[in-house]
Amino acid sequence: MREIHVSAISDAVKKLCMEANYDLEPDMLRAFDRALTSERSPAGRQVLEMLKDNAQLARTRLIPYCQDTGFVVCFVELGQDAHITGGLLDDAINEGVRQGYTEGYLRASIVKSPFDRKNTGDNTPAVIHVDVVPGPQVKIMVMAKGGGCENRSKYKMLTPADGLEGVKDWIIECVKTAGPDACPPLIVGAGVGGTFEKAAILSKKALFREIGSPNPDPAIDAIEKEVLERANRLGIGPQGYGGDTTAFAIHIVTYPCHITSLPVAVTIECHAHRHKEVTL
């Protein structure tokens, strides 16, 4: 049994939270450049250029890419041969969030109760999902999830008769209703199958795949490409000012489901797609 002290977890989460907010991943920078080669709208091109400048300024001056520095969503793949020592895993993650947001000049955006709406002051707690996996390692994946786009995420229980076409139409409907509000160009994560909560979690985890990379399943990859093409024909464009780049990617993850069901959860993610991961 390999021992990992909670302080190593906190330190890692702190670093990931800060880096995610200042340093956009290279796949997003490549997505901006790719879009600039095909975007016809002058206003859309101006937005994409500004986003490239924004990423550069965020990285060099350590100013958060977006003032909404997000809700920390943390996926942990906990090796079953690893033993967390010195405290609780959740506490360690939240301590990392607290330190990262306080010391990193990141915005506190979380309220303690959805009803009284008092800010917790340090952006805790995170939303934490843990999967137990083989091996002695712990993989921590952190996303700083913006609220504006999260507000446009949606869920629908389709029927088996709605089928694949129903799923495609629903994803397009979600992109259309997200429109300019969710800061397009978007990344769209779709969780299809499982149960109500399983589909929602898959739709979030789907966002971590590298933008522009193919889905490992060639049949689903073809579906993703078709839906992306349709999304980009909607005309919404960067920031909704009109254009050809409404989404950078559609990521679909599936799971077996009940004979009566076809759940589809769609997480809408903005171009401020801030995520980092580390393996301890």
Add this chain to the structure above:
Amino acid sequence: MSVTTAADGIKEVVPPLSDADVEALKAGDRVRISGVLYTGRDAAHARFLPLIENDKPLPFDVKGQIIYYTGPSPARPGMVIGSVGPTTGSRMDKYAPGLLALGLKGMMGKGSRSREVREALQKYKGIYFGAVGGAGAVLSQFVKKVEIIAYEDLGTEAIRRLEVEGFPAIVVNDCHGGDLYEDGMKQYAR
């Protein structure tokens, strides 16, 4: 006039704005705003509502002014402000017509507004500007001075008086019924 057209075709906007200034702006116009912007978002607007309903004064006189929907991230030492991009305007739809009736001339955010707000822009002569969402680091460079003027307890949602220079935005909804989002989508849909 507080709205003039610069040599590069971009409109220079300097609040406070008059009805004539507002009428000179059309959906799709690129603008640079210089002067004062007041920040306010969900929590501050929620506090405005009972004041408006009871004819009590707001923390600042909204006549001719622009409210910027934003909650900035904290400033690092030596910096004026942190990241300061727009938040979604539709969450303030409930409050906007009442503020426009009091003489507010501009709102700046991102995303679509309700039919009621768009009608109020026509009725009271107002403008909804769009700033580029998620470009908060770039936009911070146009802010020269910041002062919290009310509701400090709200933290990022406090009302701040920003002095800006050449702050870039675009007219999304004008007072003539124009809507950049509708026009843009129609033009590029395939």
